[in-house]
Amino acid sequence: MTAPTTATDVNQPSLEHAPQTGRRLSLPVLMLVIAGALALTSIVRLITGADGITNVSQMSTALQLAVPIGLAGLGGLWAERAGVVNIGLEGMMILGTWFGAWAGFQWGPWTGVLVGLIGGCLGGLLHAVVTITFNVNHIVSGVAINILALGATRYLAPLAFEGHQGGSAKQSPAVESLGHFTVPGLSDWLTDLNAKGWFFVSDIAGLLGGLVTDVSWLTLIAVALIPATWWILWRTPFGLRLRSCGENPVAAESLGVNVYKYKYLAVIISGGLAGLGGVFLSIVANPFYLEGQTSGRGYIGLAAMIFGNWMPGGLAIGAGLFGYTDSLNLRGGSTNVHALLLLGALLLIIGAVWLAIRKKYVQAAVTLVVGALVFAWYAGTNEVPSQVVAATPYVVTLVVLALSAQRLRMPKANGMPYRKGQGK
Template sequence: MTVSAPESSAALVKPTAARSYRIWIYLAVLVIALSTTRIFTGADDITSSGTLRAAVIAAIPIALAGLGGLWSERAGVVNIGLEGMMILGTLGAGYFTYHYGVWVGLLGAAVFGAVGGALHALATVTFGVDHIVSGVAINIIALGVASFLAEALFTGLPGGGPTQSPSLDRPPTISVPGLSGWTESLEDKGWFLVSDLAALLNVVVSQLSLFTLVALVLIFGTGWLLWRTPFGLRLRSCGESPSAAETLGVNVYRYKFVAVTMSGALAGMGGAFLALVASSGYQNGQTGGRGYIGLAAMIFGNWRPTGLLTGSLIFGYTDAARLRSGGESVHALLLVLSVALLAIAVWQLIRGARLAAVLAAVVGGLGLTWYLRTDTIPGDFTQMTPYVMTLLVLALASQQLRMPAADGQRYRRGEAG
């Protein structure tokens, strides 16, 4: 890696602003495309407030896991153990919520996740173990600990069993009184664009879980903390060039340790969201690989909070679409995706990237053929949608991404050249 000294934080501000501005354009295009598709195919559920709300609920755990990944990787430690820390979080949320209520449950999930994070930090930072290796080991341990302790903690409780906790309280939700009913009636009209936007607004003003708010505060708070404070600059310098940070007097070990532990806490909170908001209690195998998808969302988001939130929403949306009238919705999305891929193919051809153009055209063409020859998509295929999306998105976006320069590299104090 010959990336020169880390760009200063001032230099990084501009692209951030430009990027978030672009995100709004993308979002507008997306809403128009989905609305058009809804009118054209009659797949009403692709922009219903039900689907969108489910999308947010599916996206937040992914985003929190991704945010955990962001903390860790910005400090230079690859954290594939997010999945395991998330599993620990679901267990913590289940146990503490049952006994002490949802807020202690959230805290307990964070603490359980943080224990996993601290273990990862101990292995990678203190002992210099390969980051992927340690992450894989932590995932194995977490899975075992959770299923073992779940049996010990939940068996015999009313409604609980060896693989699941009793049914738990939901975190409180808030609704804005007037707006919520108004947007609902507007949505029911089925007008082009207006109803879709109303549905979007409805998600924000109606039955919004307080946990979602907490998550958003954490995401934007992280953006502020890591990019606008001395602490954040030091933390990121550990991920860009630890030896340079060391020469400036930064205690690299401590920063990495804090970042990775925090990473675990955030992933744990993602687990709490899964157990308490997305379902009504702890279950074995509840995370279903969302920690990994969070990692993918973070990569897609170019190691930035707003980017990873966007990525999570895309994954959350595909996940929600498959759950709500899946065959029909995903079938309609297939059309959107195919057309988008063909558009990308044309664009890449203009740019002169022939290989990417051909790749996009082939996949897009196949998708379009599939769309035209079928009326619905079998359940097994809707199930793989989020994963296929992840692969596609990474395949198309990975060229423009820049990870922290020293990400995943072993660092020993005093070995700076």
Template sequence: MTALDMNPDMNPAAAPMTEPVPPRRRRIPGWAVGMLWVAVAVVVLSTTSYLTGLPQLTSSGTAQSALRLALPIMLAGLGGLWAERAGVVNIGLEGMMILGTWGAAWAGYQWGPWAAVVAAVAFGALGGLVHAVATVTFGVNHIVSGVAINLLGAGLTKYLSTLLFEPISRNPRESPIVPKFDTYSAQPLGDWLGELEDMQRVGLSDVAGILRGLVTGVSPLTMIALLLVPVSFLVLWRTPFGLRLRSCGENPVAAESLGVNVYRYKYLAVIASGALAGLGGAALVLQPGQPGYLEGQTGNRGYIGLAAMIFGNWRPGGLLGGSALFGFADALQLRSGGATVHALLYGASLVVAALVVVQLFRRNWIAVVVGALSASVLYAIYWYTDELPEQLTTYAPQFVTLIVLAVSAQRLRPPAANGVIYRRGEGD
């Protein structure tokens, strides 16, 4: 027996054969993916604007309106994110927003816009507390409790409006005029972007118009709302508090075994959810051009916020993108009517055609056939019609919501214990 036989490490023939480990692919950061999608959206809008002759698609006015209309949706979606990451489904976002609108109008009329913000947060948090008591303490089905919150919010505000607003405004369905925040613009950047936008250069003027809309006429509430997106990410994904809260939505029994007070974290998450939804209500009341509280002014934005959260795969960054999409669709139909929404059909057909090419290289023949048919239908509707009926364009955000949820349904990953009624000690 030789030394090589006694020591297999020295004998390549005697050593077991092992396959080389393939190098690990570097994952693209989420922020980079988000910026890539923003660039794609700008290119599509710029191309559509040029080919259809409708500069309103990328004008500063449309971008400014889209930002204002996206804020309530984004805040409602953030509220849903906080609750569902802790394992509580919050269908009651709409009712909490309604409570926030009434609280903002009631306090804002008397003490100004900052009081409106505080009252909206308090009224929304109160709705969240009721939802938490029902679902966490008494184990009521989350959907049933959420629907009840929506009905309670609509009924309670109607009663309070009749009691407190009607003697002043002479209308039980609206409040007196509520003072608004002063707005701010980044100057001289805004003027320079305005000059570029007026030049009507393809691509350059489109980007300038969008950026100008985002940096002019900005209120303090807008700044606070946008800041809440990275703050929510940092709190939920970069702190021990956020780790414990998310563990309650993934596996509450395991979290309890590690000493986490699951009930406490669920309560905190749902109350925070209501507060954020109430702040979304304040964003509606304090919008420029809005007199104050109006019955039905939420317009199902709580549900659309929930859809934006699902579209974003229960992540703040994706939620922000979904909210921007829905806000943009809403801004188009409010500012420009059926003509610009009709132009989106052309842009949508281009996007679908590009996706067909990608699937063609992947040899996904079913997706190719379905995509080609969809692109053909969209382009045919655009070609054979001059303008969409007003009855359809009014519901553009709702249509976008349905389409987006249908497309993104295959890649969703909700928290594992989302909607599960938890009872302490059940896992023992």
């Protein structure tokens, strides 16, 4: 990062002095890429007859599954933009699930949302104290919080839930619903348009229909947090100072920024967002707490953040991708995953052509061979084993991270120890 040269610079919300984050696609190019991917998906749908891959129900389920992943990823983004690696997102989500359900079944779902968020903040505060004040390795602290959260909730669950109707040592009583909404008229029109099976148009209708049909109020809040995070971190003096702590804390301190304060705030907010993701799981996705409910979504959220290059928009796309692949388990998984083998083969072939144009012939050849193997798998089978369907979200996580690794650029001081006055 090129540090600002005057204190006035740090106080300005301009991007002129903000650190560059590597190569990023412009918005028009990104929209063209998304449109191209959707068009290719539409072609695959027409060839295979797997209408379920873009119908309204599939997209609605994908959105619901993407929300906790996106909230965990947002939590990771806040912490790492301030220079603190947060591997403890999973544990903070676990705290959110337990505290949300515990308060929710006693005092109502919105109280559960607030208490679950506070539970995640407590996990973030613990991580902040250990890593910022005592300079413990960030990875060690995060892993410890994951273990501690799991152990604490296992201990507390029997004490809090046993003896109540529907409660047990591993499950809370049911929590009332937060409520859902559907945009009247628009939802029905998009559903009818999606059912016509037209090329591209019906697929867009399915995507949009999933965003306006049977949507939870907490989903609406989670979606709004994406642009809110971008605006706060990239368009306000507060966000510029926070990001400077993750790029060059010594330079930020020399210009009057209280680095400890901003790091603490970022990690506590990070925990709150992860806790909110846990609340979504125990109040919206399921109306009760259940041991093991997070199922590694904190780690997938971290992967979505990395895939998005530490940017809110990219994170949202990554969370949507992982949520969509996860939704295949619930709705016609075998048929849909088999159809997506063809999509994967086509994408690999296109990638091989692109690499060849850029004169990366070895990579192009390897990509082409893999694409041919995937196509052979598709052509030689009529369905995929259920084990493959269950593993699809995790395989996609690994593949996406491997393919995106070349363009990633994390904050320069991310994970590095910092002591006040160390630059003097």
